[in-house]
Amino acid sequence: MRQRILSAVRRMLATLYPLAVLAAIWELLSRSGWVSPRLMPPLEKIFSALFADIANGELLFHTGVSFTRALSGFGLAVAAGIVLGVLMARVRWFEWMFEPIFSFGYPVPKIALYPIFILLLGFGSSSKIALIALECTFPIAVNTYFGIRAVAPRFIWSAQNMGAGPARIFFKVLLPAALPSIMSGLRVALPLSMVIVVITEMIGESAGLGYYISYASASFMYASSYAGVIAIALVGFVMDRTLVLIRDRLLFWEPSGGAQASKLSY
Known part of the structure; x- marks a missing residue:
């Protein structure tokens, strides 16, 4: 103890x-x-502005807006990314169609497509959530693809010899073996959701942490601007720690995660 x-x-x-x-x-x-x-106020003024805007509810409101948008886009990306990654890994013609798209599209900053999303979906939350989903889908799909492809064939053969069907092989062999890679993709994508939502909120928006920071900077209220940056860091930290806890629960057999691993390390 x-x-x-x-x-x-x-x-x-x-x-x-x-x-x-x-x-x-x-x-x-x-x-x-x-x-x-x-331009660089002392920490006393920054935290004074932080607590003042928390007390009056302004910072909490903008934080809630950004958090909701980021989590919504990330949730869509998780669903789309895992499905695309599995299909590319298991269906040959699907891999031929989509793998080149991911190869060419991965290095392209998706924020460059934001004007197109604005034209299609407007300046509201829909365009931001769609762009977040697109940005976060790439690392999740790629990590899922390589995680599934990396599963040793002998595991699949062993399951088939014991009478397991395709669905049982997927859920009992492929998915657990690829889960560490999938979780790595999720952890890469999660902070991207906050990055994209803050950037997009700085463009033609009236709510969210991106708007809060840009408005405070334009009004020369730099202490409040840095308070918004601290709020982003705190939200990102909480989201990451939550994902790590989920990962440790799911991957309890890995040396770095789970209660069982903690017991073994002692």
């Missing part, structure tokens, strides 16, 4: 140490006179 507590404390300190160093550097630059304190 004591060893677990010490291990948890060490992990917490390892997480907080870089943040403490960054905060100290920020405060030093802010008060040194090398940078204008108006």
Whole structure:
């Protein structure tokens, strides 16, 4: 028990140490006179603006809007990405049709297509959710594709020899074996959803953290602008930690995840 507590404390300190160093550097630059304190306000003013806008509900409202859009687009991407990845890995003609699209389209920044989404869906949430889904689908589909393809044929042959049908082979052999790769794709895609939603909210929008930051910057309220950045970081951190907890529950057999692995490590 004591060893677990010490291990948890060490992990917490390892997480907080870089943040403490960054905060100290920020405060030093802010008060040194090398940078204008108006452009880089001290942490006291930033957190004062953060708590003030949380108290009046403004920051909570914009955070809720961005979070809902990001999670909606990510959810659509999870469904589409996994289905596309499985089909490319298991259906030969489907792979011939779609694999080149992913190869050519993967390096293209999808934000360049945002004007097209605006023309089709308008400036509201629909265009933003659609662009988030498109951006996040790529890493999920690619990781699912390679995860399924990497399953050793002997596992499939063994299941077939024991009388397993195609559906049972998929859910009992292919999917569990590919799950680590799929979860890696989800963890890559999740922060992209917040990145895209903030960028799109800075363009012709009146709600969301992107709008909140751009409006505060245009109004020279830099403390509030940085408060919005902190809100994005906190939302992204919570989303990532939640996904890691889900991953550890699902991949309990892996050395880095799950309660069983924690027991074995001690």
